[in-house]
Amino acid sequence: MIWEATELVAGYRNRTISPVEATRAALTAIDAYNPAVNAFVLVDVEGALAAAKASEARWYAGEPLGPGDGVPTSIKDILLTRGWPTLRGSALIDPSGPWDEDAPCVARLRETGAVLLGKTTTPEYAWKGVTDSLTYGATGNPWDPSTTAGGSSGGSAAAVALGMGAWSVGTDGGGSVRIPAGFTGTVALKPTYGLIPHYPPSPFGTLAHVGPMTRTVRDAAALMDVVTGFDARDWSAMPTPAGSFLEGLDAGVSGLRVGYSPNLGYVRNDPQVDAAVRAAVAVLADAGARVDEVDPGFADPVQAFHVLWFAGEAKVLAGYGDLAGLAGRVDPGLLRTAALGVTYSASDYLDATAVRMQLGQLMARFHQSYDVLVTPTLPLPAFPVGQDVPVGSASPDWTRWTPYTYPFNLTQQPALSVPCGFTDAGLPIGLQIVGARHADALVLRVGQAYQSRTDWHRRTATLVTQKERA
Template sequence: MTEPYAMTATELVAAYESKELSPVEATASVLDRIEAADPVLNAYCLVEADAAMEEARRSEDRWSRGEPAGLLDGVPVSIKDLLYTRGRPTLRGSLSISAEREWAEDAPSVARMREQGAVFVGKTTTPEFGWKGVTDNPLTGITRNPWNPSTTSGGSSGGSAAAVAAGMAPLSVGTDGGGSVRIPAAFCGIFGMKPTYGRIPLYPASPFGTLAHAGPMARTVEDAALLMDVVTGPDSRDWSALESPRGGYRAAVAEALAMGSLAGLRIAYAPTLAGAEVDPEVAARVEAVAGLLERLGADVETADPGFADPVEAYHTLWFSGAAKVVEQLGPEQFARLDPGLQEICREGAAKSALEYLGAVDERMALGVWMGRFHETYDLLLTPTIPIPAFEAGVEVPPGSGLRRWTGWTPFTYPFNLTQQPAATVPAGLAGGLPVGAQLVAARHGDELVLRASAVLHAALCAEGVVGTGPVG
């Protein structure tokens, strides 16, 4: 039998139903895995083993009575340390936040998982306030990639990605303001999705505004769909939250896998966007994905959406948000922030209201552009990241000449500006490190992204191109 820590959430629930495994055994296995792997990877900033085992014992009792609390009863999960978790501190990777206060409220996604019986094993690391595309911070240091600990896990949900990939809990909820679910998922060889803005409610509202999404991270698309069924839907604390589809995401994915075909889908394959350079091995892997999608029945056409790089508009919005995050800090606290965060906060604070509104105008125009593009194409295929993971502990690849993390993430942040659903599917290896292929749909096309991702991932697994991460 597979070690419980290496099982998916879907497999764990099935094993609980059949009495082959108990939530206590599964949670103990995950905690042992954390104890063995996390000293190297540093994916967790908080692990509460005693509380997790108590939750697991309560779950075991419910299962023994045939009364599971919900879809995730007994499944070990982690939460990115940007999301409020009742009874546990949310320090956001910063020395500026004190743990010595009352932590009385769950974020909406955390509340939904708690209601469904999930076992919380811990909080995962983030760069300070989630500001960049790699994960290191002044509070807990550097988070590393399970495929090669000398390389970065990506960010800002790098702790969540490393934890899922290494078997330190099969599910995590991350956040994505410019790629922060998709970047680390691609680098760590797992599935990650940024749903349409509002699909997963957020509270408190992000200072980064409507760039910020929450999203599922898992080793399989089926697990991500399971988590989506739990954490989506309205919450009174988020006035922008959307309704969930009536049929549910798991049902849609199951139906797609039963069909095993993508016939009828029109997919645009863009080897690059706005002229971004792509590592040849990465490009080859994503091109192979385009060929596989065609063999699965889709109508695939090489087609560039044709928009200019919106990075300056993104910087105006992102840096302004960062300045808002830290505006209450005094000079001594500000000086203890990540130096790169200090830099972008100063830039953001210098932006005028007219500059901000100009960036909003550019963002809206890009949304219209992509809306029209998707009148022709159901999905857009791109690389997720143009390079494999690089050295851990730095914001940009050494010797690249780049200044900010956005210089090496040209395929992710545009779709935060447009609020479209976008997912990264493991697509093989380049130089021994994972490559991700990104699938993007029009706004509200979350189910389509999950269906296509599931069929694609299943085909890649069948061909032996990918597995389920370094634990599988």
């Protein structure tokens, strides 16, 4: 049984489900499917069951700690988790620790009583759009393990798709929650920068966001309620939101102004992606949204993104000595792009920042005319696992095939990916909904309106259906 978090909490309240039952189901799913997809690098069976029993006692006493008490949850192995190593997919980090501090979102999850199952896979230092590393291997797609789950939060996406916990928390510096959501038929939100505090600071600076990964928009909103609390360790953290992200979630889209850009003016999509996204936009129009097909009017900002991203990679590896000496110990693609990052000057970095600011200003003006921008999440379905780019790519860089995601890390806007269909080969297709900065609740509302009229998010991954038939 694959439960949604909101279903679990309702079941705990009326005693039709127990946290122990839900946690055992998640652990059973990990045992069943993790060998095929490699979603977890650490599973704490004993700790999870102990936490579930404590949660069960609180619910029976009518004293839950918070709205996530007892929800089985996983954490991407980028985020600090007290008592567990955070190795970031790298052999360069000493697993002995000490590991005595939680990242802000993990601290909030503990405070609400969530059951922490373990840590999910990531490429080394979350540097690319697929999930594989020399240390932990590759993460496969729940719909076809011979294809990639995407990245860099691929382990988290595979986990929620397969019922290995209802919630997961990932990070997104250029699409890293939305890319795997698009490839796996799950939901992920990159919130407005600073809404979910991030500590320690990312080497990728203010490109890096923390975001919820779930099977439904409602679950993403519920997780946002838990993890969006001010934390003084993050110098750029926003104040704790006053209300709940569940409030107004079902208000619909009637009268909202939707700008639909099929290609941002410079992207070529797989024809099946085009068709699925166009059909999704028609659903929003039928629900009462005022839809215009329009491009926001910016050129591909990939070079500016590369300067900022590759410089961050160089910073990551700077503490481990000369780059040449890391050959064989570090992902070759990370070494290649970090070597480019070393060549950038302060002037290059400031020029890239200027491009970023101009893009943010342009999108702010765009949202004076349109409440949300809708695009594909990705221009293609998942490709073979273990590759950084699809066969025939004109570039070795992962940004070549993720043109819809990284622009909105530059602008710090909220961007949501929801499933909107499948290819003929049975691989998921994602729809991206982008809002103005601080319009996270509106983005979730649009996503919920779409999910209330479709059932793509309720489809069961191939690995599950195959096991059920066996």
